[in-house]
Amino acid sequence: MPEVPAPNEAVDDPVETAQQVLPVLVDMPFHGALDSTLSYLGPALPPGSLVRAPLGHREVLGLVWDAPSDDLVAPGQTLRALLGTLDPLPPLPLAWRRLVRFAASYYQRSLGEMALSVLPPELRKLDPASLTRRLRRKGGLGSAPAPTDAPQTAARPEPTEDQAQALAQLAALQAREPGGTALLLGVTGSGKTEVYLRRAEEALAQGRQVLVLVPEINLTPQLEARLRDRFPGRLLVTQHSGLTPAQRLRHWLAAHLGQADLVLGTRMAVFSPLPRLGLIVVDEEHDASYKQQEGARYSARDLAVYRGRLEGVPVLLGSATPSLESWRHAQQGRYALVPMRQRVGQGALPQVRLVDMTQQPQAPRGQEPPPLAAPVLAALRERLERGEQSLLFLNRRGFAPVLHCPACQWKSDCPHCSAWRVFHKLDRTLRCHHCGFSDRVPRACPSCGNPDIQPVGRGTERLEEQIGQWLPGVRVARIDADSTRLKGTLEQQLSAVHAGEVDILVGTQMVTKGHDFRRITLVVAVNPDGALFTTDFRGPERLFATLMQAGGRAGRDAEAAARSELWIQTWNPAHALFQSLRRHDYESFAAAQLAEREMAGLPPYSHLALLRVEARTPEAAQDFLALARRDAMAWVEAQAAEVTVYPPVPPYLARVAGLERRQMLLESGSRPALQALLRDWLPGLRGLRAQTPGVARWALDVDPLGI
Numbered sequence: 001m002p003e004v005p006a007p008n009e010a011v012d013d014p015v016e017t018a019q020q021v022l023p024v025l026v027d028m029p030f031h032g033a034l035d036s037t038l039s040y041l042g043p044a045l046p047p048g049s050l051v052r053a054p055l056g057h058r059e060v061l062g063l064v065w066d067a068p069s070d071d072l073v074a075p076g077q078t079l080r081a082l083l084g085t086l087d088p089l090p091p092l093p094l095a096w097r098r099l100v101r102f103a104a105s106y107y108q109r110s111l112g113e114m115a116l117s118v119l120p121p122e123l124r125k126l127d128p129a130s131l132t133r134r135l136r137r138k139g140g141l142g143s144a145p146a147p148t149d150a151p152q153t154a155a156r157p158e159p160t161e162d163q164a165q166a167l168a169q170l171a172a173l174q175a176r177e178p179g180g181t182a183l184l185l186g187v188t189g190s191g192k193t194e195v196y197l198r199r200a201e202e203a204l205a206q207g208r209q210v211l212v213l214v215p216e217i218n219l220t221p222q223l224e225a226r227l228r229d230r231f232p233g234r235l236l237v238t239q240h241s242g243l244t245p246a247q248r249l250r251h252w253l254a255a256h257l258g259q260a261d262l263v264l265g266t267r268m269a270v271f272s273p274l275p276r277l278g279l280i281v282v283d284e285e286h287d288a289s290y291k292q293q294e295g296a297r298y299s300a301r302d303l304a305v306y307r308g309r310l311e312g313v314p315v316l317l318g319s320a321t322p323s324l325e326s327w328r329h330a331q332q333g334r335y336a337l338v339p340m341r342q343r344v345g346q347g348a349l350p351q352v353r354l355v356d357m358t359q360q361p362q363a364p365r366g367q368e369p370p371p372l373a374a375p376v377l378a379a380l381r382e383r384l385e386r387g388e389q390s391l392l393f394l395n396r397r398g399f400a401p402v403l404h405c406p407a408c409q410w411k412s413d414c415p416h417c418s419a420w421r422v423f424h425k426l427d428r429t430l431r432c433h434h435c436g437f438s439d440r441v442p443r444a445c446p447s448c449g450n451p452d453i454q455p456v457g458r459g460t461e462r463l464e465e466q467i468g469q470w471l472p473g474v475r476v477a478r479i480d481a482d483s484t485r486l487k488g489t490l491e492q493q494l495s496a497v498h499a500g501e502v503d504i505l506v507g508t509q510m511v512t513k514g515h516d517f518r519r520i521t522l523v524v525a526v527n528p529d530g531a532l533f534t535t536d537f538r539g540p541e542r543l544f545a546t547l548m549q550a551g552g553r554a555g556r557d558a559e560a561a562a563r564s565e566l567w568i569q570t571w572n573p574a575h576a577l578f579q580s581l582r583r584h585d586y587e588s589f590a591a592a593q594l595a596e597r598e599m600a601g602l603p604p605y606s607h608l609a610l611l612r613v614e615a616r617t618p619e620a621a622q623d624f625l626a627l628a629r630r631d632a633m634a635w636v637e638a639q640a641a642e643v644t645v646y647p648p649v650p651p652y653l654a655r656v657a658g659l660e661r662r663q664m665l666l667e668s669g670s671r672p673a674l675q676a677l678l679r680d681w682l683p684g685l686r687g688l689r690a691q692t693p694g695v696a697r698w699a700l701d702v703d704p705l706g707i
């Protein structure tokens, strides 16, 4: 275990050292040209050093940057002196700075914003003295368990044939191309985690650090437990938004100082400085959570691949349903494809059964059809009799998505958004899931006074209630963003499921991810059709991944695998997506999707950037984008570049929280051409905003996920 570097006593040294001009980054989003630094006077400090700098009347955290070639001081400019240096800390390494530089330029943010926004916020509060105290404090790593002296590895299972083959392939790849990326295509329950663990073990044995990225850490506490179990003598720290600022800083310091052996985190963790990095794992690489949706909109998966190449460290992307981007890279040989097609213990994948809802008996006039078709109910009863568990997947929380008055046609719309407010029966509220606006459910129709207003459609709350009515005595648990709002409740509910205290689990997408449920033999997708027909071209890709993942929760115990089933209630049973799903055939689905994308010139066959704007009026939003489009088209013409600048359109939700939204898509077959346009075009957009005062904010999203 490397020692904590001794605090640099020079901080307190009263002897003046020669002052130098230093280029320093501070957190200023739109400061002049995109990558300019500010110049300060200070002691000779290497790039990557953290400093305290005066900025206007404030004192801020700054980062000494690599000196640009041109002069740092304009003629006649007087420089301010730095206020202190955090030099008990080693400078952020070159590899980290190069990663940040790439991310800033690729995602079109200022260097200062990019660099400072990925550091733990708590660093901003530290002066050199308190930092030194923190580093000296024994056991200063808080919630992280102290590592023992002798690193050890707990008992581990013999690899299956698939795992052994995958491991051999990965070792060969690493020998051939140390910074290469491998795509581990493993069906659900094939034991991908075991492959991660074995690879991690190898890197740790060589004295290296391991970075493991997961989409959402709180949803899958199991992976953290498995890592801790397997490597009891190693220090594992986490990086995610659920940590307190102090914890996040402690964990970050442990990574940066080389004390932590394993860093497990969400997308932000891709920026952890790791002096001994030896392996990067990205679990469920297709998951949309890897894309940051505000500020610097980076893709942690894509940055992980870049970082691996940069640092000569292998990157392992794992999924049962890879993103089509990664899949195409694998097809082209840019990523090594490592398949695992068998479940552990030769367990079968669940049998997929399509329930044709058009063939179900009609509900009596004026009544809503029951949420579950008769054969599905029968399958549920069968599980109950056998003492097995079932999972009902419905991706809609609340009781009903809308309340409706049959007399005057009033609907529970949100006054601030172009959306309905959802009826939550438990706390009797109407809640907008977009802006949060919420109030009590009215006793009668607010428009005509009719006391008989009715819920339309069904969310998880209502499904839970109805299951209880149909199958009296059944033990139902519901897991969604509402039922798990309180800290610790998700863990409690999950352990109740694992302990067999629940017969039927009702849940949103939250329960489809990564859980290793052992007693579930039936999964029902209650109403998945909506996602077939969204305006977003990635809708089918997401639905396929979600259903495969949901189905993957069934039959994980090899003994029960043969009778495990995934039932899908659909009005479109002939849809090609369901036909591929029936055969668990990701590859045929991917091939069909890629053919469609290629025809339509969509990613991964083209590259996209989306300019989004929010304004107080539709006209202001439109005007801003019209001006932006004019400038972009002028550039395209002048450069004779192959970039298409589409006309502005309203997104699916055109109004949120009282602001009008519009967006404009730029598309090109050439990534460099699109990047060149963005680089030249963006600075002008700041000026355009001054011309359109109704604009509240705008943002550029490179490689957008939802359009």
Ligand SMILES: Nc1ncnc2c1ncn2[C@@H]1O[C@H](COP(=O)(O)OP(=O)(O)OP(=O)(O)O)[C@@H](O)[C@H]1O
Residues within 6 Å of the ligand: 157, 158, 159, 160, 163, 186, 187, 188, 189, 190, 191, 192, 193, 194, 320, 344, 514, 515, 516, 552
């Ligand atoms: N070599 C092995 N021998 C015995 N059991 C194993 C082996 N490898 C994995 N398992 C067990 O098989 C189960 C499934 O493994 P794991 O959770 O890693 O699958 P996965 O591929 O990550 O699945 P998913 O994509 O559904 O999350 C786990 O309970 C794990 O402990």
Ligand SMILES: [Zn+2]
Residues within 6 Å of the ligand: 414, 415, 416, 417, 419, 432, 433, 434, 435, 436, 437, 656, 657
């Ligand atoms: Zn709203």
